[in-house]
Amino acid sequence: MQVNTLILGAGAAGMMCARYSGGSTLVIDHAKAPGEKIRISGGGRCNFTNMYAEAKNYLSANPHFCKSALARYTQWDFIDLVSRHGIAWHEKTLGQLFCDGSSKQIITLLAEEMRQAGADLWLQTAVETVETTPAGYRVKLLREGKAHTVTCRNLVLATGGKSIPKMGATGLAYDLARQFGLAVTETRAGLVPFTFPDGRFKPLAGTALPARLSNARTSFDEALLFTHRGLSGPSVLQLSSYWHEGEEITVNLIPETPLFTLLREQRQAEGRRDLTTELSRHLPGKLVDFLKPQLDLKGRLADQSDAALQALCDALQNWHLLPAGTEGYRTAEVTLGGIDTDGLSSKTMEAKAAPGLYAIGEAVDVTGWLGGYNFQWAWSSGFAAGTAIAATI
Incomplete structure (x- = not known):
């Protein structure tokens, strides 16, 4: 199977990237349903962004890295998207915005946006191997017991960090980043x-x-x-x-x-x-x-x-x-550290040394405060990578 873009991870960042990456996009995830961290967030109501999100609310070895993405897709852009889907929301405190109803509304929003953009979603799918080809990447997958090989021009690492391993969190993004020559900063549990x-x-x-x-x-x-x-x-x-x-x-x-x-x-x-x-x-x-x-x-x-x-x-x-x-990764809401931003373009999230390889969301060394900031980074970084990919089609 050949696609233009293969996104590893159907979380907030991965689904957002799929919405903007143009045609021929496949999103895969090992879980039985997309957006599992979205589902459990905010006590089931999803603290989907923060009205005051800006670079000062993020930790990174390079505190300036997140500025470009946050400026190009702001909290107001996502608030507008939420409102256009008819999702009622409220401010709880300190600019934290929650759904009046269920966090599942945000997952439904993203799934619908992906569908309209023509992206496909494979669940219960594991990554076996990833290798380069003259035209991009070859990824061997195991889906419901069956082996599949997908070739793609663009590969997006959106599998998150190590926080909450009981939900399947692993260091896959870090392993793949190292495989293709990207440095990974020290990681530890955050918001814990x-x-x-x-x-x-x-x-x-x-x-x-x-x-x-x-x-x-x-x-x-x-x-x-x-x-x-x-x-x-x-x-x-x-x-x-x-x-x-x-x-x-x-x-x-x-x-x-x-x-x-x-x-x-x-x-x-x-x-x-x-x-x-x-x-x-x-x-x-x-x-x-x-x-x-x-x-x-x-x-x-x-x-x-x-x-x-x-x-x-x-x-x-x-x-x-x-x-x-x-309490460590067991209960940590996020992972601090991750893929070193020195190896990525702050505008496109593409790896400087590996054309067609992108890293977004929690996998990257950008970690927000508690209160919707990490979701905003997912939306902003996903948008940055998705629009950059679409521009190459």
């Missing part, structure tokens, strides 16, 4: 919960509150969630992408609360009130109980000097913790 030894936070499991999490490089103000294994929640997932093993983090439990002023006022008004009772008005009661022995929380408000109240507030704003690690 922190773990701590000895079940330290087990008594707090399920407790959540707004917090600021920081390390030496950055900080994030979003919800913090205590779990049986450690820390999770948006602020944790965000910081995890900037964290390295053995590094301490700082937790501010009262980032927006003028707690010192409030405690002084209450000391004047209700000095007989117990200190822990007053703190429970500003922090979850379970957390106050947990911190009580560590911070020596005892006595009435009237017993607390200004210095003691200030020391307490400083401790709540600068809680230093050393994670044992993260």
Whole structure:
């Protein structure tokens, strides 16, 4: 079988690329259905983009690489596509856009766009071997137990990264990139919960509150969630992408609360009130109980000097913790690192040393923040590669 373009991976980036790559395109995937990560994203409602997406929201060895693709296909372009398909959506918080209904609506949108563009989709199809030919690439596939050989002019690596292996995630894109002379940067789990030894936070499991999490490089103000294994929640997932093993983090439990002023006022008004009772008005009661022995929380408000109240507030704003690690690829939403952008064209996503070979989406060393940014990179990079391919037909 001969096609102009063979796309490996029927995820967000691969399906988007197929929509724009012109005629004679085949998309293959090992799964039973396309867009599996789309389906489970956003609690089943798909956080499909972010209103504020721009280059500063992405991590990469080359922070400028993503600018071209993001500028040529913006969040507003995808929002327009969603609206044209009659999909109702809403902003949840911080520019995060979700479907009012189901994430399956986004998969249906992409499948319909692919169909209209004339692209074919093969599911339950595995890649056996890939080799070059004078005219492009020869790929041996195994589809539902039967061997197939597909030759193509253009080959697109859109198989994602290593995150969530139970869904079939592998390092296939990295292996193929190396096979054709492309470098691959170090990969690790991103947007992933922190773990701590000895079940330290087990008594707090399920407790959540707004917090600021920081390390030496950055900080994030979003919800913090205590779990049986450690820390999770948006602020944790965000910081995890900037964290390295053995590094301490700082937790501010009262980032927006003028707690010192409030405690002084209450000391004047209700000095007989117990200190822990007053703190429970500003922090979850379970957390106050947990911190009580560590911070020596005892006595009435009237017993607390200004210095003691200030020391307490400083401790709540600068809680230093050393994670044992993260939950790894098992629960990571993305893979940090990937195919080195130095080997790709930022305009077309084509490999500089391997004509006709493209890499898009999570497979590339471009990783977005939590909140729809990674889907936007999938749309933008898929569009960049697809339109570049179509221009060669």
